[in-house]
Amino acid sequence: MKARIRKYSWQLAPGHIRDIRQRVFIDEQRVPPELEWDDTDEIADHFLAVTPDNTPIGVARMFTALEETACIGRMAILPEYRGQGIGETLLQHLIHEAADNQYRELRLSAQEYAIPFYESSGFHVCSDTYEDAGIPHVDMRCLAPTLQAEGLESRNRPLLLGHDSRSWLFSDELRMLDLVDTLAGQTSQRLWLYDRFLDHDLYDRHRFRELISALARRHRLSEVRILIHDDKPLVKRRHQLVELMRRLPSKIELRLVNDDYPADDQPFMLADREGVVYRHAFDKPEGFANFADGGRVKLLTETFQRMWDTARSSLELRELPL
Known part of the structure; x- marks a missing residue:
């Protein structure tokens, strides 16, 4: 399924962004509300994935952590739209956004089961497993978002040691x-x-x-x-x-x-x-x-x-x- 991605500040974000996060993280994954809603929302850019008929189906946020580092978080797709490439479309949009803004590093905290999904777009694990809101997570990163964005067009697992065999x-x-x-x-x-x-x-x-x-x-x-x-x-x-x-x-x-x-x-x-x-x-x-x-x-x-x-x-x- 094709999806379009829209970008908002928290102040102008539509209620659909809150609704999707409520449904996925709080209702489905049992994340405590006090952990889900944090001050980072105020400084982050928020992204909403919609279908061609404007049905909201996925969300994510991205914010600057350090001078040349951006962090992706709160990425979620509604259950009935999973497995249709929406998450990949949303993630690749964020990678291109980071590359366009000339970030030198892109980081995220991934639930352990989602490691292969993020690896397919060029992220690698850079921490041991830890728990966040009772869910196993690992830190992942890409140290070259510009190259990562370039590699998405023609490579599977771009820049990943042991997998990306094209020079x-x-x-x-x-x-x-x-x-x-x-x-x-x-x-x-x-x-x-x-x-x-x-x-x-x-x-x-x-x-x-x-x-x-x-x-x-x-x-x-x-x-x-x-x-x-x-x-x-x-x-x-x-x-x-x-x-x-x-x-x-x-x-x-x-x-x-x-x-x-x-x-x-x-x-x-x-x-x-x-x-x-x-x-x-x-x-x-x-x-x-x-x-x-x-x-x-x-x-x-x-x-x-x-x-x-x-x-x-x-x-x-x-x-x-x-």
Whole structure:
């Protein structure tokens, strides 16, 4: 069934939005009214899905949580209209809305049973299960809404590690950063990074640091390996990854390539056993990313391991004060 989506402020929202939320969340799912109606409604944009004959059938809201982050919530479709693609239409409309407003991150709290639904549109789980109003939930996010909106046209589970097997090309820095962060944010255990040096514009960013920090603390077997040719820029200027590495030395290790042995000419980042960001040259933001390319990752893993085995530690970084 086709549906149209209308946008309202809370002050101008029609009663149908309240009615649908009352019916789905309070009556059907037994959410206490005092939890359903909150102050966030006042600052959120509200979306109403209607049929071609203007029958209200679904709702959602979206609000700004941080400067570049939007949150989706209170998404509901009336029971008699479920299974007809209405939820997908509504969710994709919200994703395009976030992309048009240039948000860098899109988050939501999903009921556990709905995880596959949100994954199909490019969201990935980023928390353990918790209860909200007595219902199991997980946090989900997308770290690149613009790419997410682009991928909805031709991909199932766009940007999802282990599922999206079509390569994403990039030729500018912003697109490259979004792909790097999206891959790093889904890594569950192993992230290996090879580059000429830890470029500040690429790696010395708060969001990337937080993603690496979360990975290092996620699992007792988590492993971050950084392999570079030149550590002089790190000695001359503070770097967030170096500071993190020195606080988590058992999880994050940096080595310098041994120039007496062959080394690869193209930088890359490997995520677990399926994800890769590959650049064609050290000094250009040009290349591709793939979220489900186990064959290529296996070959690059072997290349990385050969360089790693002959690499050495950085004495200069070890002697820097914390």
